[in-house]
Amino acid sequence: MLLGHSLQDLMAPGRCVACRRPGSLLCPQCADSLARPRNDGAVEGIDRTLAAWDYDGAARTLILALKVGGRRAAAGPPAAAMCERARAVGIKAGVVTWVPGRRGDQRRRGFDHAEVLARLVAAGLGLPARALLRRRGPARLDQTTLGASERWINLHGAFIARASPTPVLLVDDLVTTGATASSCAGALQAAGAPGVEALVACRA
Structure with a gap:
């Protein structure tokens, strides 16, 4: 579901992805509407999980433009907000x-949206970005089709x-149940990482 936005809307240049006004990718009014989660919450196996925004309104539309519309430029605003969040609290x-991401996606x-976010975040924070994780085994079910408990089993x-x-800063676009981030953190810690923090664009 695209919240009333067609795929063409999400891909269209020269318009705000949220309200469709002519101009920038995210107009000032929609940027002002973005809300930070009241509670970052806890994810099993992760030292701290930080989110820039709630997954709603303009934030959700930006993420859809990146993931569904294939607009790399849509990674810019969330990456900047993620850097701001990380600097505000300090990271280790x-x-x-x-x-x-899943290979088919x-x-x-044409790109891995989480990698695009991570490389922008790394550049903004002055840290190296490295591909430390890969998927293994047979293809898993799409997490979006599963319930909360099924997501943990699936991953x-x-x-x-x-x-x-x-210590590692794990970047993704969205955290819902935390199953994906927790599975990644477990793999990183099993490989010897002394700590894992997660930084996401949105919390659902």
Whole structure:
């Protein structure tokens, strides 16, 4: 569901992705409407989970433009907000990585949206960005089709990680139940990461 926005709307240049006004990708009025979650919440296996926005309104439309519309430029506003959030609280990470997307989604879109976010965040925070995670085993079910408990079962052992001698900042677009982030954190810690913090654009 695209909240009244067609795929053409999400891809159209020269208009705000949220209200469709001519001009910038995100107009000042829609930017002002973005809300930060009142509670960042806790995710199993992660030292701290930080979210820039609630997954609603203009924030949701931006993420859809990135993931569904394939607009790389839509990663700019959330990445900037994520950097601002990370600087405000301070992070311990020495490296940034991302939740690797499903291969079929990457082929369809032409890029990994979480990687685009992570590299922008890393540049903004002055940290290196490295591909520390990959998916393993047979293709898993699409998380969006599953209930909360099914999501945790579906992603058990779904990721394998490269070693990191420094704490890791794990980047993704969205956290819902935390199952994906928790599975990634478990793999990173099993590979020797001394700590994992998560930074996402939105909390659902």
